[in-house]
Amino acid sequence: MKQKIICILVLAVIIILPVFLLSDFRLSILSKFVVFAIVAISVNLLWGYTGVLSLGHGVYFALGGYAMAMYMKLQAQPLPDFMEWSGIETLPWFWKPFQSLPFALAMTVILPVTLALLVGVPLFKSGTKGVYFTIISQAITLIVSILFVGQQGFTGGSNGITGFKGVFGYPIGDPTLIKILYGLAVAVVIAIYFVSKFMLRTHGGVIIQAIRDRETRLRFLGYRTDSFKILTLATSAAMCGVAGALFVPIVGIISPSLMSILMSTEFVIWVAIGGRGTLLGPIIGALVINYAKTSFSESLPEYWWYFYGFLFIAATLIVPKGIVGTLKEKEWFQNRFNKLKTEHE
């Protein structure tokens, strides 16, 4: 019990310290990493625990982001500038409700979940499995991103939506806003961590892991496994949407590049390196890789992608269980972990 309190205190200090130590610019970047950690948790829920690999999660992230960006854009300009450039003179009907914050916030979850259902229901009901689902998930992301690029007047095209005034009454870049957003991102990542933890502890958690391990057996026990896969995909998409909504005020832009296949693949790499099928793995993976990426791109930008590819291959070959998965297997860590667990109980 005592150890647990110490753990929580240390964690709290680690979370609070950056607020005082880092410059606003750096803190803002850290917030972005924390948002990516949320995405990694959502990808892990689907891939690490249910065994369904989606290489198109960027689309759910971006949909959440666009919903938020539409609200923030309308706060800055009654008629967004890119619409004027395309000769649109009145606000399109589907933009209008985004003037309200509650509507926009609801949409950050509803849009990705709707798409997830549109994708998941027909695919899983028809028994699409494994690599086939993965390829189709990529294709869908590609289609949506082409659609967004093509509809310049409605979506801002390949530039995306940017030029926001501010949010929550603070202008963009305001030091207080940056701190608020950091706090919000950390709160959401913690909340989502516990939501997944709770989900996995229920009988449903046992079922989805059973789907990952032996779906056939589960079907021969009478489970309609497709329903559970649809449910997990929708949950994962919702989490991704929330992350997207947080990303926009922090970074100040949403563009189709965030729903690209490259971005979606990066999500998966964070999870793989952090530790697939562990709760902490994706958070650590997203933070470590993005930190490495930022430092690397500042010093040797042109080599980053080579290094990234190498890292992924190396991780798959040397530590296939990822950072956390490998640590868990180490004996001293295991003992320590069990000790903590028994004390906790």
Add this chain to the structure above:
Amino acid sequence: MNKDLELHLKRIARVVNPIISLRDVEVDFDGYKALNTINIDFSFKGVQFIIGPNGAGKTTILDAICGRVKTSKGKIIYKETHEVQNKKPESIVHLGISRKFQNPTIFNTQTVFENMKLSLLTGKRNVWYLFNHKITKEEEDTIDQTLLKLNLLEYKNVISGSMSHGQKQWLEIAMSIINEPELLLVDEPIAGMSPSERDRTGELLKEIGKDHTVLVVEHDMKFVSNFSTSVTVMHEGRIIDRGAFDKIVNNEQVIEIYLGRQN
């Protein structure tokens, strides 16, 4: 095939009040007929063995009944009312047909208890119910009793992947019988078991066979002779003979195609 034999087969194939009947069932694997116009009824209760050389179509019969392979022709009728051919396995299970696979097919990363819990709840209820369900005292008792039958109670909280091969087989049997299916399909249950484990498994199947129907595919002749109530012999996708063990071992055709090869 001569006429007398055909008549004989027709006579022995029909049973009054069968639990499962196959009518002209054909399973086609890209031109290879794994089952060739199978006509047979299996009666209620008892441990009924299906034997035959490799490739005879023994496992395919079980697969066709539980929805694992598609039939290209014919009907499979459960309890004279439900047609189950080409239905989804998850709906066939709910009629009371349970399947144990040849290799231990269990959830290796979960504990024995969680494996049993997954089997007990069967996925019959809606998704929300299954997601949030907390196990009740009675349900836990059912699990404990079933585990006790298979000597697994002390392993209740062990990760199932770490158990021995025989124990995994037993766990899968426990998972298959926890909901007391009326028809239990078992594929080579004693493969990889020690002699004492074999006897225990046989006794258990016999006990289940008192109230339910057990269809077993098995190679081990000693096991078949000890625990069978009836034996069906298959060869190249057809049924050759059926009857008590003592009777079929004296059938010359059976000796030729199956028993003869062992000597």
